[in-house]
Amino acid sequence: MASEFDLIRQYFKRPIKDTDLGIGDDAALIRVKNGYHLAVSADMSVVGTHFFANAAPEHIGWKSLAVNVSDMAAMGAMPKWVTLSIALPEINEAWLEAFSRGFFACAEAFKIDLIGGDTTKGSLNIAVQILGEVPLDKAIKRSGALVGDDIWVSGLLGSAALGLAHLLQKTTLSQSEEAACLRALNLPQPRIDLGLALREVATSCIDVSDGLVADLGHILQASGVGATVHLELVPCLDTIKPCLQEPLVQQALLAGGDDYELCFTAPPHCREAVLALSETLGLPLTRIGEVGIAPALNVLHHGEPIKLNRLGYDHFA
Ligand code: ADP
Numbered sequence: 001m002a003s004e005f006d007l008i009r010q011y012f013k014r015p016i017k018d019t020d021l022g023i024g025d026d027a028a029l030i031r032v033k034n035g036y037h038l039a040v041s042a043d044m045s046v047v048g049t050h051f052f053a054n055a056a057p058e059h060i061g062w063k064s065l066a067v068n069v070s071d072m073a074a075m076g077a078m079p080k081w082v083t084l085s086i087a088l089p090e091i092n093e094a095w096l097e098a099f100s101r102g103f104f105a106c107a108e109a110f111k112i113d114l115i116g117g118d119t120t121k122g123s124l125n126i127a128v129q130i131l132g133e134v135p136l137d138k139a140i141k142r143s144g145a146l147v148g149d150d151i152w153v154s155g156l157l158g159s160a161a162l163g164l165a166h167l168l169q170k171t172t173l174s175q176s177e178e179a180a181c182l183r184a185l186n187l188p189q190p191r192i193d194l195g196l197a198l199r200e201v202a203t204s205c206i207d208v209s210d211g212l213v214a215d216l217g218h219i220l221q222a223s224g225v226g227a228t229v230h231l232e233l234v235p236c237l238d239t240i241k242p243c244l245q246e247p248l249v250q251q252a253l254l255a256g257g258d259d260y261e262l263c264f265t266a267p268p269h270c271r272e273a274v275l276a277l278s279e280t281l282g283l284p285l286t287r288i289g290e291v292g293i294a295p296a297l298n299v300l301h302h303g304e305p306i307k308l309n310r311l312g313y314d315h316f317a
Pocket residue numbers: 008012022023024025026027083084085086114115116117118119
């Protein structure tokens with residue numbers, strides 16, 4: 001019978017790259033460069049809330065880290081270190097092997113060291129804390145949006161929500177849509193390169209985890225501004241574009257969570273720079289609206305206001 005320490009050694013201890021002392025002592029030791037802030041963020045993934053009990057463990061591993069990496073991207077920070085605290089209902093070696101494979105695929109993709117954590121028995125629950133570096137005064141906060149700024153989003157929105165709707169049999173997707181949407185739902189791609197480049201361009205930034213309206217709403221509130229967003233400009237899968245009248249599609253684009261794209265504001269004189277960045281990164285960056293005066297967020301579809309009744313995902317709503 002494997003002990004807790006055997007499990008940690010086998011599934012969670014890997015060579016470290018940029019850490020003075022990693023897993024195995026009472027605390028890890030890391031060194032932050034002079035002239036940098038340590039950026040810290042945590043996100044918990046809970047069975048039944050964030051993923052289905054029978055979800056592929058490799059996807060759970062990737063996503064539980066990716067959603068944390070995405071918070072670093074949204075701050076313009078470089079992710080460096082992560083801790084993993086996990087409650088497991090039982091020791092299932094096949095599950096642990098696949099989970100850690102997914103987790104480390106993400107850690108290696110972004111050159112992040114796993115430096116510690118905790119392992120306990122309980123219903124499946126994965127708490128990840130991430131630490132990153134950002135030069136002093138370079139972090140991109142939610143509070144910097146200015147009246148007249150453009151509003152941009154990266155990638156495509158709504159895919160993850162449509163993937164979830166498909167799994168819940170609330171909609172039927174074509175085969176190609178299904179593949180793209182389930183990939184967006186299960187293997188979100190944090191936009192670190194974009195976040196780093198936006199340090200020089202964006203006035204504010206957030207990652208879209210709870211839905212565009214909710215997350216852009218956080219920027220507007222923190223910045224004391226309002227905004228207008230044009231639904232027909234919101235980037236989505238080509239085959240979804242003719243369906244913008246459908247409530248489920250509007251819901252997915254405006255209130256669907258889990259896309260982990262970046263939503264940011266930048267002054268109009270930066271348009272060329274943002275489009276050049278899009279070319280360099282090979283990542284669509286789309287202007288979807290403009291910052292206005294407080295307090296309202298107006299969403300228009302070809303100029304007609306859309307009523308927003310479900311503003312993103314709130315665990316307690
Ligand atoms: P302590 O009793 O001091 O809390 P633990 O026995 O809980 O230490 O953990 C031993 C070592 O293994 C520590 O360095 C801890 O950070 C690390 N660790 C425990 N669980 C995990 C995990 N799931 N992932 C990564 N490191 C872990």
